Amino acid sequence: MNFKMTFASVFLVACVAGCAHKNPPGTNPTATDFDQAKEPPIYAQTHFAAGQLAESQLRLDKAAQQYESAANADPNYAEPLYRLGVVYVQLQNYPKAIETWNKYIKVTKGAANGYSNLGFAEEVAGDPLAAEGAYRKGIAKDPSNEACHVNFGLMLARHNHPNEALLQLQIVLPPAQAHYNLAAVYESMHRLDQAKAEYAKALDFDPTLDDARSKLASLSTASED
Numbered sequence: 001m002n003f004k005m006t007f008a009s010v011f012l013v014a015c016v017a018g019c020a021h022k023n024p025p026g027t028n029p030t031a032t033d034f035d036q037a038k039e040p041p042i043y044a045q046t047h048f049a050a051g052q053l054a055e056s057q058l059r060l061d062k063a064a065q066q067y068e069s070a071a072n073a074d075p076n077y078a079e080p081l082y083r084l085g086v087v088y089v090q091l092q093n094y095p096k097a098i099e100t101w102n103k104y105i106k107v108t109k110g111a112a113n114g115y116s117n118l119g120f121a122e123e124v125a126g127d128p129l130a131a132e133g134a135y136r137k138g139i140a141k142d143p144s145n146e147a148c149h150v151n152f153g154l155m156l157a158r159h160n161h162p163n164e165a166l167l168q169l170q171i172v173l174p175p176a177q178a179h180y181n182l183a184a185v186y187e188s189m190h191r192l193d194q195a196k197a198e199y200a201k202a203l204d205f206d207p208t209l210d211d212a213r214s215k216l217a218s219l220s221t222a223s224e225d
């Protein structure tokens with residue numbers, strides 16, 4: 001599949017803001033991702049806690065430093081690697097994000113959520129082919145992984161492969177949510193006619209989807225002005 005890059009290299013959330021999919025994929029690791037043979041040493045845990053505090057205060061550079069220290073203190077400590085990967089993407093330090101997610105995947109012995117986050121980092125870094133490879137590895141590891149399917153589907157939509165995008169989304173999302181997510185991607189790209197069509201399809205599948213109704217009404221009003 002040949003992708004053509006069509007968006008600037010900026011930080012994007014894993015699931016389009018306000019989408020019907022209420023828990024953005026790739027943001028919450030599973031409990032088994034962090035299963036380890038022994039507890040990390042106390043100094044590693046201390047650095048991790050300091051990183052969490054700094055991140056909660058949006059001091060991302062400081063958070064990255066603390067998470068790095070925690071990971072250096074215990075190379076098998078998965079939690080700081082996970083948060084470090086997230087922070088590096090937010091800082092738009094994509095080479096370090098990709099390096100970190102690869103470390104996380106190694107430590108967790110191939111956690112599917114790690115591949116999902118690696119794919120997202122590679123996409124925003126400007127390498128959608130590598131991103132596709134990461135998503136496919138995650139799906140091979142766990143065919144039901146929601147983060148991999150949704151992030152892969154959203155990427156396909158951003159790169160003008162709507163049929164393949166919908167297929168990936170519908171594997172793990174109800175039809176209404178799948179169409180809503182497609183609509184949100186199109187809206188973010190200012191492809192408003194396609195966005196309205198997808199919001200309408202979402203309502204066809206679920207007439208109670210108030211978010212889709214509000215979005216459709218807003219776009220219809222804007223197009224009349």
